[in-house]
Amino acid sequence: MRxxxxxxxxxxxxxxxxxxxxxxxxxxxxxxxxxxxxxxSICLLKLCRDLQPKWNWTLAIxxxxxxxxxxxxxxxxxxxxxxxxxLPFWLIVADRVEETEAAARAWRYRVLxxxxxxxGFAALATGHTASDRAETLLYNFMRGAGADGLQALVWQRPLxxxxxxxxxxxxxxxxxxxxxxxxxxxxxxxxxxxxxxxxARARIRHELLPYLSEHFNPQVESVLAxxxxxxxADVDYLEAQAAxxxxxxxxxxxxxxxxLRGEPLALQRRVVRQWLQTELARAPTFAQIDAVVSAINAxxxxxxxxxxxxxxRAWAEVAGDxxxxxxx
Ligand SMILES: Nc1ncnc2c1ncn2[C@@H]1O[C@H](COP(=O)(O)OP(=O)(O)OP(=O)(O)O)[C@@H](O)[C@H]1O
Numbered sequence: 001m002r003x004x005x006x007x008x009x010x011x012x013x014x015x016x017x018x019x020x021x022x023x024x025x026x027x028x029x030x031x032x033x034x035x036x037x038x039x040x041s042i043c044l045l046k047l048c049r050d051l052q053p054k055w056n057w058t059l060a061i062x063x064x065x066x067x068x069x070x071x072x073x074x075x076x077x078x079x080x081x082x083x084x085x086x087l088p089f090w091l092i093v094a095d096r097v098e099e100t101e102a103a104a105r106a107w108r109y110r111v112l113x114x115x116x117x118x119x120g121f122a123a124l125a126t127g128h129t130a131s132d133r134a135e136t137l138l139y140n141f142m143r144g145a146g147a148d149g150l151q152a153l154v155w156q157r158p159l160x161x162x163x164x165x166x167x168x169x170x171x172x173x174x175x176x177x178x179x180x181x182x183x184x185x186x187x188x189x190x191x192x193x194x195x196x197x198x199x200a201r202a203r204i205r206h207e208l209l210p211y212l213s214e215h216f217n218p219q220v221e222s223v224l225a226x227x228x229x230x231x232x233a234d235v236d237y238l239e240a241q242a243a244x245x246x247x248x249x250x251x252x253x254x255x256x257x258x259x260l261r262g263e264p265l266a267l268q269r270r271v272v273r274q275w276l277q278t279e280l281a282r283a284p285t286f287a288q289i290d291a292v293v294s295a296i297n298a299x300x301x302x303x304x305x306x307x308x309x310x311x312x313r314a315w316a317e318v319a320g321d322x323x324x325x326x327x328x
Contacts, residue, residue, distance in 0.1 A: 005054065011180050015047050015168050016054065022155055024166045025123055030058045031166075032121040034112055035081070037063070037074045037189035040127030042081070043177045044169055046186055048125065049085055060088040062115055062124075064108045067094050077189045084187070090115055113160035121163060128153055128167040131174040131209075134224035135201045138208065144286070147238075151231035173221050242270035250275050254316075254324035260296045268293050279325070281308045292316050295323050 008016070019025055033048060035041040048059055063078040075091050082089035092111045098104040116124045133153045140149040159165040169177070181188050212220045245267055249259040255275050260268050272292045276284035291304040295318050303317040303326070314325040 008050065009180065009183070011172060011176060012047060012050055014171060016051055018171060019051070019055075019168055024156055024168055025055065025057065025125070028056045028058075029123055030119075030121045031060075031123045031125055032112070032116045032119070033059060033061050033087075034108075034124055034126045035061050035063055035078050036127070037078045037081075038127070039177055039181045039186075039188045040129055040132075040169065040174070042127075042186045042188050043172075043180050044125060044127040045081070045085060046180075046184060047168070049087075060090070060119070060121070061085075062090045062092065062112055064111060065091060065093045066104050066108075067097050074189050077187070081187050090119075109159065109165070113163055113165075116163040117160050123164050123166045124159055125166050125168055127169055129169050129172050129174055129177060130225035131205070131221050133170060133228045134209065134221040135204045137224050137228050138204050139201050147231045147235050151228050151235050153228065154232060170225065171222075238266060238270060242267050242274065246271045246274050250278075254319075254322040255292070256321055257296050257318070257323060258321050265293070268296060276307075279309050281310060292323060 005012075005016075025031055031048065033041070033045055035045055045061065048057070051057075052059060061078065061082040063075055065075045075093075079089050079091065092115065094107060098107055112124050115121075136152045137150050140152060143149075153167065153170065155170055156164050156166045172180075180186075209221060217223060245259060245263060249256045249271055255272070260271060263271075269289055272289050273284055276288060276292065280288070288304070288307055295302055295304065295316060298318050300318055300320070303315045306313050306315045309325060311325065312327060314327045316323050317326045
């Protein structure tokens with residue numbers, strides 16, 4: 001029998017190893033590929049198709065039509081590509097045009113997750129890359145984020161019951177992927193790639209990263225992606241520690257100070273953030289978290305400034321062993 005892996009490029013081999021090492025997709029899995037038509041997801045499609053005989057996967061393609069005026073033709077193109085690759089294809093068309101990038105993404109993940117579950121796919125695979133990871137890290141860094149915000153774009157996570165979202169290309173940079181697509185003359189729909197660029201992070205991609213690469217480190221994208229990877233493991237560990245403390249510290253009365261005293265500041269902040277997330281109408285700010293953290297060792301009746309909570313405007317106040325909410 002012919003060994004297909006003889007024709008593999010270094011990228012094929014790397015993705016194959018990552019899949020195995022991280023157990024992203026098991027042998028024989030049913031995998032739905034999210035294909036936008038741009039270079040990243042077309043590269044994902046080619047790689048998965050080539051690796052398929054080794055893994056014995058069942059593959060299919062899904063494309064979401066957002067009905068953006070700039071998009072005509074992409075859905076038909078992706079459908080044609082699916083036919084060329086001999087794979088089943090599903091097209092999901094939006095009922096209405098979403099206004100923001102975030103709303104469009106939320107809709108996309110929802111409908112793709114539903115489709116995967118209904119059709120019995122255990123995984124939905126996307127073409128996110130190391131470059132996406134580096135951009136997300138820089139973008140969140142400049143907007144202000146802790147380790148949690150910087151380690152965005154994980155290799156895999158649950159999407160809906162019985163379906164995981166997996167990102168097999170997270171070590172590949174966009175430059176590598178472009179070269180791969182050119183080498184195999186893959187049918188990339190350029191507009192789809194450009195559409196991916198028009199949103200908020202376009203300037204990071206086109207101005208900041210090239211500048212950093214030229215003046216500081218040519219490997220900046222891979223290095224930042226690795227930073228995200230390291231932070232991911234740190235965050236997982238801290239979250240697990242914080243969850244244990246939160247179980248004992250958070251109660252209907254409020255926050256139990258004796259359980260938090262003596263814990264490292266990193267864990268105190270995490271537990272307080274978790275508490276505030278359930279109590280406040282909006283995501284807590286760094287200043288709000290720190291105000292409550294300083295109340296852990298503060299004298300009786302110390303109070304924070306007023307915050308918009310789920311019960312109206314209130315402040316956090318020290319009362320014996322507790323930090324509780326008080327209103328006028
Ligand atoms: N219209 C679409 N139909 C199917 N899959 C899509 C579509 N748009 C994006 N995807 C999938 O999502 C991946 C990432 O694309 P893109 O960066 O545009 O989306 P995103 O989810 O908004 O990413 P980010 O979270 O990095 O902003 C693509 O490689 C593809 O797998």
